[in-house]
Amino acid sequence: MTTIQPVRGMNDVLPAQTPLWQQLESTTRAILESYGYEEIRVPVVEQTDLFKRAIGEFTDVVEKEMYSFVDQGGERLTLRPEATAGIVRAAISNGMLRGARHKVWCAGPMFRHEKPQKGRFRQFHQVDVEAIGFEGPDIDAELIAMTARLWRALGIGRVRLQLNSLGTPESRRAYRDMLVAYFESRRDLLDADSLRRLAGNPLRILDSKNPQMQDVVAGAPLLTEHLDAASAAHFDAVCHSLQACGIEYTVNPRLVRGLDYYSRTVFEWITDALGSQDAVCSGGRYDGLIAQLGGEPTPAIGFAMGIERVVALMEQAGAAGVDRSTAVYVVVQGEGAPEREALALVERLRDAVPGRRVELNLGGGNFKAQFRRADRSGAPVAVVLGSDEWARGVAQVKPLRDQGAAWEVPLAELPAQVGAFLGGRK
Numbered sequence: 225m226t227t228i229q230p231v232r233g234m235n236d237v238l239p240a241q242t243p244l245w246q247q248l249e250s251t252t253r254a255i256l257e258s259y260g261y262e263e264i265r266v267p268v269v270e271q272t273d274l275f276k277r278a279i280g281e282f283t284d285v286v287e288k289e290m291y292s293f294v295d296q297g298g299e300r301l302t303l304r305p306e307a308t309a310g311i312v313r314a315a316i317s318n319g320m321l322r323g324a325r326h327k328v329w330c331a332g333p334m335f336r337h338e339k340p341q342k343g344r345f346r347q348f349h350q351v352d353v354e355a356i357g358f359e360g361p362d363i364d365a366e367l368i369a370m371t372a373r374l375w376r377a378l379g380i381g382r383v384r385l386q387l388n389s390l391g392t393p394e395s396r397r398a399y400r401d402m403l404v405a406y407f408e409s410r411r412d413l414l415d416a417d418s419l420r421r422l423a424g425n426p427l428r429i430l431d432s433k434n435p436q437m438q439d440v441v442a443g444a445p446l447l448t449e450h451l452d453a454a455s456a457a458h459f460d461a462v463c464h465s466l467q468a469c470g471i472e473y474t475v476n477p478r479l480v481r482g483l484d485y486y487s488r489t490v491f492e493w494i495t496d497a498l499g500s501q502d503a504v505c506s507g508g509r510y511d512g513l514i515a516q517l518g519g520e521p522t523p524a525i526g527f528a529m530g531i532e533r534v535v536a537l538m539e540q541a542g543a544a545g546v547d548r549s550t551a552v553y554v555v556v557q558g559e560g561a562p563e564r565e566a567l568a569l570v571e572r573l574r575d576a577v578p579g580r581r582v583e584l585n586l587g588g589g590n591f592k593a594q595f596r597r598a599d600r601s602g603a604p605v606a607v608v609l610g611s612d613e614w615a616r617g618v619a620q621v622k623p624l625r626d627q628g629a630a631w632e633v634p635l636a637e638l639p640a641q642v643g644a645f646l647g648g649r650k
Contacts, residue, residue, distance in 0.1 A: 233338070233346030243545025244535045249331065250546065251377050252351055252529075259370050261327040261353060266310040268333065272300040278309035278485055278513060282424025289336040303335035307352035308485075308510070308526055309517070315356055316519035323520075325357035331531070343501030343533050353507075354526035356514070361458045364489045364509060364525055365465035371493060371505055371527065372471050378534070379541045382497045383504055385471065388448065388479040388490050389459035390427075393512055395452040396487070400426055402445050413440045427480045446477040455488050462489055485513040489525065497540055498533055505529040551580035551605075551646055553598035553624075557591055558611030566609060569619075569635065573607070576639035577646055598624060605645060607638065621645065 272292050279285050291303040304310055307330055315321055331351045338344055355363050375383055403426045415437055418429045430441055466473055479490055490508030507527025515521040556566045570584045583601055585594045598606045608620040619638050622630040633641045
């Protein structure tokens with residue numbers, strides 16, 4: 225019988241890999257909370273029309289990549305390809321707007337039917353952060369400064385910040401007409417993807433990865449040269465704030481982002497450490513999206529950070545991840561009371577060292593076999609409870625990582641003494 229394999233592009237994260245994920249998650253949570261962000265949890269499945277209206281029908285995500293299906297009730301549903309649309313839908317459907325301001329975040333799996341490759345999967349994980357109801361450039365700069373702080377906290381250095389402004393929808397429409405005229409005059413130089421985008425979303429041609437398209441893209445008009453005055457002033461304020469914070473950046477006039485809902489500030493943190501998948505964290509302002517989805521006109525900005533890619537950078541930087549090593553290993557030998565009472569003793573030890581791993585030998589074995597397990601566990605200390613110790617109301621405490629001698633401890637004092645021993649170890 226053949227074994228069942230995972231779905232292509234949807235990967236298991238095994239116990240040996242999760243400490244870095246846990247470090248990323250706990251560090252991110254702490255930093256987000258320090259900036260006033262609260263966690264929100266939204267469904268993995270949404271109405272397909274939500275993503276069509278939010279992301280744009282002429283984007284690659286909607287045209288090629290979404291996992292969509294019709295359920296038994298006839299509803300057209302989609303596994304979320306990104307989280308912003310779902311968070312905005314939640315804010316609207318739960319009456320969270322009405323002039324209120326919210327800083328929220330969520331984390332979890334997203335789904336896109338792409339060709340799997342290093343750093344790009346069909347099920348991938350993101351941290352998504354949104355600031356809703358904030359209009360000025362100050363929130364743009366703070367959001368970017370927060371990501372810079374996260375890289376420092378995670379020990380990641382090989383990332384660079386790129387910025388651009390897409391202006392307002394009105395100024396972008398005028399620029400779009402100019403762009404269409406430019407590309408139409410060079411229609412014979414466009415590849416199939418660019419010809420398809422020309423009619424629906426010509427700005428996406430600027431993001432073409434086809435090497436044969438680079439010369440024609442390089443000659444296209446620059447959006448930054450055709451911004452409306454208010455958008456230009458907004459972008460200048462963002463740049464000034466980042467400079468004041470000492471955050472280095474590059475203005476990339478070709479940075480347009482892959483989703484239709486963005487306006488004004490857009491940004492990406494990129495790296496040269498992950499091959500062709502260079503974007504690590506991407507986001508921008510989407511002032512028109514909430515009204516587009518039926519809510520009150522509300523400004524907003526956010527970003528998405530790819531967990532798999534950040535974990536890969538942490539690995540390259542030598543991050544150790546969350547410490548999950550065993551603190552105490554309890555060796556039990558002898559029939560009768562020691563085996564029956566061992567679990568209760570270990571529970572008291574766990575009370576004495578909260579947050580530390582305490583392992584009880586399970587499944588029997590002689591002393592030699594149990595001490596091999598204790599050694600493999602990495603624990604600095606073993607607690608030994610045999611029939612003789614039990615009869616005398618004591619346990620042995622044996623250091624495993626140095627030459628210190630074992631000592632006996634009355635069972636009533638064992639939790640306190642083990643806690644003190646571990647508390648003195650760095």
